[in-house]
Amino acid sequence: MPRRFTDANELLGDLLDRFEAGAVSPIAHPDYAAFPSVVDADAFLKQIREAEAVGAVSLGWGRGAKRDQVAHVRLASAEALYRYLSRTPAPQIAQEAAARLVAGSALHDSLKAGASQIAEVWRRGKTWHGFASSDVDTLRHAFDLAQAILDNKHLDVDYKTFSRRTVKHSKTLERVEGVVVRLLSGIMEFPPGARPREALRAIGLERFAPPLLIAGKIDLLGADLSGAAPLYLGIAPNEADRVRFREPPAYVLTIENFASFNRHIAEADPGRLGTTMYVGGYPSLATQHALRTISGMVSKQTPIFHWSDIDPDGTWIFHTIERAVGRAILPHLMSVEIAERSGQVPTKKSAAARCPPDSGIASLAAYLAEDGAKILEQEELDPVLPAVQPMTG
Template sequence: MRFTDPSALLSHLLDRHEDGRAGARAYPDNAAFSSVVEADRFRKKLEEASRAGAVELRMDKGRRAGEVKFVRIADAANLYRFVERIPSGERSASALDELFRRAELSTPFAEQGREAAGAWSRNRKWAGIAPGDIGSLAKALILAQAIHAQQHSGLDYRTFSRRTVSDSKALERLEASVVRALRGAVPDIPEGATPREALGALGLEKVSPPLLLSGPITFGAHQPDASFLGFPADAIDTVDFSRMPEYVLVVENYTSFVRHVTEADPDRRGLVLYGGGYPSAGIQKAFGLIARRLPDEVPFYHWSDIDPDGIWIFLTVERAFGRGLIPHLMTVELAEKHGNPPVQVASRVARADGSILFELIAYLSQPGAKHLEQEELDPMIPRL
């Protein structure tokens, strides 16, 4: 980065200083000045800063003699005074005091506030919140604390946000920051979930997604002639069965769900449910109600991607059903045969001692493990 504005160059040096970069340099863009007058004005401002003991100027030689080659800090305190800027460490300390005046925070969320102040002291954002933005930080931490205290139960995004921080759109703006704060207090938030998925799994949804399902289902005396149906998750009690399903299968991916019900099981032998990635709290509750209505003889299966997120989702669905779940098309052999190394560093694999997924979890925890998206496989009915 090169500069034609002396104030921007000096501010850049302080930014690098606050970022912990000792001996940082800043370079003029000597070829970009529009006139000799502009170049002289630039050099005079830097010479003034040098006389104040703030910076050191290294001059060029040869045919460029007289031009400033680069600038570095001589004394940071003098440079702060020269540009009339308060050091970020002082600003962050003041911000932290202001935060605690605005919000009563319990220990884990007060600690998140201190972490934010630490990032601000290095002139860095914290969870997307810019240094000094106390209003956003306070709202994010208050919202996270309220969710941890279960004050969001039964509320949508905007109602919860309005009641908690008197700003109906705050949660939508600060989703990532709220989830970042919650991770320190709620250890089972899956790493790979988007902020909206994470909040949905905790029971807070912007709009409740419908439950999609296929199988031998009826509404009263009516048996719909459709591959699958969708309706509010809390209306699961209105669904009945024309006969007992041979199996229950939850499918993570929408394309794989549609292919399964249209290609693999057009006769609707099983009850097939669309999980929608990380299932929302409403969907999880519906899964629990379904499990209690079916006898133990009906096997329950789950089909996810073979990757760390798929493991998290499987375990979440298993907890929602409250009964043992069998992995479908989720094996080490399939990953080795059809999978590929992940394109980016994989998230941490969930631990589940004693789980039926123990072998797959151990495989995914190893360097070089392949990941497999379920769309790569053709659907098939579980081996009953």
């Protein structure tokens, strides 16, 4: 559709917008049918003729009965039109903004590359994920926060304190967390389908660590729970070293979904043959450390399992826990056979976790990377005990 205007400044500005976006010789048209009056049309044409007189635009005329009408306006000289409109070229604005974006910062090479990409977008007069060159100060905060994370300044600090210490305002991170994750996504590994808050939580940046829920024949250092027999315990992850096994568990099972966790301990293992833990979706860094602590308390012969959704996020969670505990773990109710039998092909495909061939989830991750692979939420499956023989005390 031809671009039509009744405001001369808007028409001339549109020519420069499209020139900055890459058009070599953009054209726009007067909208004669939309002028409120003849006076408005005359004022419009007077300004267009002024721009023509300084060499900024050239005019195309109509034919036949409309030969005295301006049919279109073509950009003739961007430099002249910038001067006529007293407008600063987008490349110049972008260059100045890009310099402010990284001034005085010691940034990771990938963040420097990201800044260059943003500047290139601004040079074309476009916005980068909704951020214009005028938003450079906000983006500068996002870069500072991203670099602070790479410097591990986020560890053992809550969300708002980290933001305040880094950019002098406690709520800034909440406003730019999506940008921070986007800047870091080429450097750090995040869950493939996680929201920004979840992604940051997985690398250790959270408001406060959620409790670790654990069920089994366990006590806490200084507290004998054999008489209480709770359904499960909730402990702060940093207190995982207080856990004591009343007797060796037949297995250790971590579960992604809260409903599946409750169903497993109530339906599949009411006698607490094993130790079952809820990891809270994407396991936080504090939870990962707790899992490593608890897994180190059981025999190397005690199998460790994980149960997640059969989807890319599930493979990411599995491999994250696998790395956290530092030993081989086995998938529970997560297999290609179950996916093929009970799953569905998703409407949108996501990338499965990158994992080495000796990972316990490697075959499922490879399957999920194929076209036509099916996924399945773990709530669709009834809980069962892992395929191990109960151990005697």
